[in-house]
Amino acid sequence: MKDVVTRELLKAEAHPEQPVLEVINLTKHFEVNGTSISVLEDLSFSAGIGEMVCIAGRSGCGKTTLLNILAGFLKPSDGTVLVNGEPIRKPGPDRCVVFQEDTLFPWLTVRENIGFGLKRRAKDKRRLNEEVDRFITLVGLGDFQHYLPQEISGGMKQRVAIARVFILQPQVLLMDEPFASLDYYTRREMQNLLVSIWRDLGQTIVFVTHDVDEAITLADRILVMDRSTGRIREEIELTLPRPRRAEQTDYVFFRRKLFELL
Amino acid sequence: MKLLKKIRGRHVLLPWIIPGSFFLVWMAVSGADLVPHYLLPSPVKIIQTGYSYICASPGDSPYAGRFLTDAGASLTRVFSGFLLAIVFGLPLGVLSGRLAVVYGLLNTFINGLRAVPGITWLPLAMVWFGIGMKTTVFLVSLAAFFPIYLNTAAGTRQISARLLQAGAMMGVNRLRGTFGILLPGSMPHIMTGLRLGLGISWAYLVLGELTGVPNGLGAVIMDARMLGRVDMIVVGMILIAMVGRASDGLLVKSLKTCFKSARRMI
Numbered sequence: 373m374k375d376v377v378t379r380e381l382l383k384a385e386a387h388p389e390q391p392v393l394e395v396i397n398l399t400k401h402f403e404v405n406g407t408s409i410s411v412l413e414d415l416s417f418s419a420g421i422g423e424m425v426c427i428a429g430r431s432g433c434g435k436t437t438l439l440n441i442l443a444g445f446l447k448p449s450d451g452t453v454l455v456n457g458e459p460i461r462k463p464g465p466d467r468c469v470v471f472q473e474d475t476l477f478p479w480l481t482v483r484e485n486i487g488f489g490l491k492r493r494a495k496d497k498r499r500l501n502e503e504v505d506r507f508i509t510l511v512g513l514g515d516f517q518h519y520l521p522q523e524i525s526g527g528m529k530q531r532v533a534i535a536r537v538f539i540l541q542p543q544v545l546l547m548d549e550p551f552a553s554l555d556y557y558t559r560r561e562m563q564n565l566l567v568s569i570w571r572d573l574g575q576t577i578v579f580v581t582h583d584v585d586e587a588i589t590l591a592d593r594i595l596v597m598d599r600s601t602g603r604i605r606e607e608i609e610l611t612l613p614r615p616r617r618a619e620q621t622d623y624v625f626f627r628r629k630l631f632e633l634l
Numbered sequence: 635m636k637l638l639k640k641i642r643g644r645h646v647l648l649p650w651i652i653p654g655s656f657f658l659v660w661m662a663v664s665g666a667d668l669v670p671h672y673l674l675p676s677p678v679k680i681i682q683t684g685y686s687y688i689c690a691s692p693g694d695s696p697y698a699g700r701f702l703t704d705a706g707a708s709l710t711r712v713f714s715g716f717l718l719a720i721v722f723g724l725p726l727g728v729l730s731g732r733l734a735v736v737y738g739l740l741n742t743f744i745n746g747l748r749a750v751p752g753i754t755w756l757p758l759a760m761v762w763f764g765i766g767m768k769t770t771v772f773l774v775s776l777a778a779f780f781p782i783y784l785n786t787a788a789g790t791r792q793i794s795a796r797l798l799q800a801g802a803m804m805g806v807n808r809l810r811g812t813f814g815i816l817l818p819g820s821m822p823h824i825m826t827g828l829r830l831g832l833g834i835s836w837a838y839l840v841l842g843e844l845t846g847v848p849n850g851l852g853a854v855i856m857d858a859r860m861l862g863r864v865d866m867i868v869v870g871m872i873l874i875a876m877v878g879r880a881s882d883g884l885l886v887k888s889l890k891t892c893f894k895s896a897r898r899m900i
Contacts, residue, residue: 443803445802463802464805465803475796475797475799477819478899479821479898480894493805
């Protein structure tokens with residue numbers, strides 16, 4: 373209950389009507405052998421403070437392209453992306469990404485990887501250490517903090533990847549199918565972990581996935597992308613209480629609906 | 635199988651089997667007088683000459699006690715040349731690995747230059763720099779430059795774009811990205827380049843010293859040839875092998891001491 377209240381307060385303190393992330397008429401074309409291929413076409417949506425928005429779509433619908441643009445890795449052909457009303461220019465710690473693949477620095481330990489982004493900003497070494505400790509505990513890697521990435525499992529690597537961006541408290545957290553390469557049980561575990569950290573910290577998250585169950589488990593709102601047109605086909609508000617279980621009637625209803633749309 | 639026993643995970647005897655049996659065959663050949671001594675001196679003679687070269691006081695015999703002076707002179711030349719090669723090879727390698735413009739500018743020129751055998755530079759170097767330190771350092775740095783440059787370029791080119799993106803999204807600027815991500819991420823390649831460079835440095839050191847400089851391990855070998863002291867030639871060769879091997883070990887060790895990436899990725 374507490375976190376909901378905090379989030380409501382945050383919302384009221386900031387500009388209640390202004391979303392954290394605004395995507396306006398975003399268009400992206402790629403030139404391939406002289407012909408222009410349209411990936412995203414006139415796409416618009418927004419995400420409010422502390423909202424978890426899932427972008428669902430089949431592979432090849434431009435989800436990753438969209439995320440690369442939001443992160444600042446790619447320039448849009450047309451349209452604008454605003455974070456707190458400011459247009460984005462280049463990648464930055466206000467929009468952090470958890471990638472699908474392993475992008476930890478192999479020469480740094482779990483602990484050093486988690487502290488990497490914060491180290492640059494932190495003047496006070498003791499504060500930095502406390503902060504890193506807090507996030508190591510949060511993702512449950514206390515016993516593995518001095519291990520190297522190559523010595524831990526895929527699930528643990530994604531825990532590190534999550535911790536190293538949450539610690540920077542980005543305005544928007546972008547997640548590009550971060551659990552897609554994990555086994556079923558680890559994936560469920562990671563989804564629950566993400567929800568619990570998210571409820572603690574109240575970050576705005578844009579989560580890209582092709583997995584129907586993942587979208588229903590996580591999202592406040594699901595945007596279904598259409599493969600052929602590169603637009604958002606449908607927007608679904610999920611009013612289900614958490615934790616969400618596959619036996620709930622509403623869950624089954626949303627699941628069927630998503631399957632029809634995808 | 636006792637020979638293959640490991641202590642703390644490392645083979646103790648295995649690396650010595652080939653040198654050991656080589657030594658025994660050599661003993662047998664020279665003991666049975668199969669080859670005249672002026673072509674291949676006996677191991678005992680080599681040990682005596684080596685001992686006198688390293689430990690005896692200078693003046694006892696032509697080469698007595700000269701080792702430290704010679705090794706010092708050679709090491710100075712090798713390290714000056716090697717350092718020069720790093721100063722040019724490493725930054726140029728990084729630039730050429732990351733920037734298509736620099737690659738386009740340098741690649742043809744450097745590969746053309748590389749196709750010219752190092753020895754061909756000797757006459758020109760002697761005209762330019764005379765005999766001695768400068769010529770040797772020039773040859774060494776020229777030869778060591780290529781492996782350092784090429785491996786650094788390959789290493790920085792192959793680094794995953796996602797690692798750099800991960801850095802960028804955590805707010806890392808270009809400068810810190812270079813030292814904090816690009817160089818550590820390319821460390822295995824860079825280390826290979828440096829080791830190859832140092833190895834070839836020793837080869838070109840000897841070439842540079844063969845031109846008639848008064849001291850140095852290569853100079854001693856050449857001098858001994860003119861005096862017909864085959865034993866001294868062999869001692870010089872063995873010592874170059876040992877000093878070269880030791881300097882390689884030292885290079886690896888110091889890289890591992892200084893850089894996490896060298897310690898943890900190799």
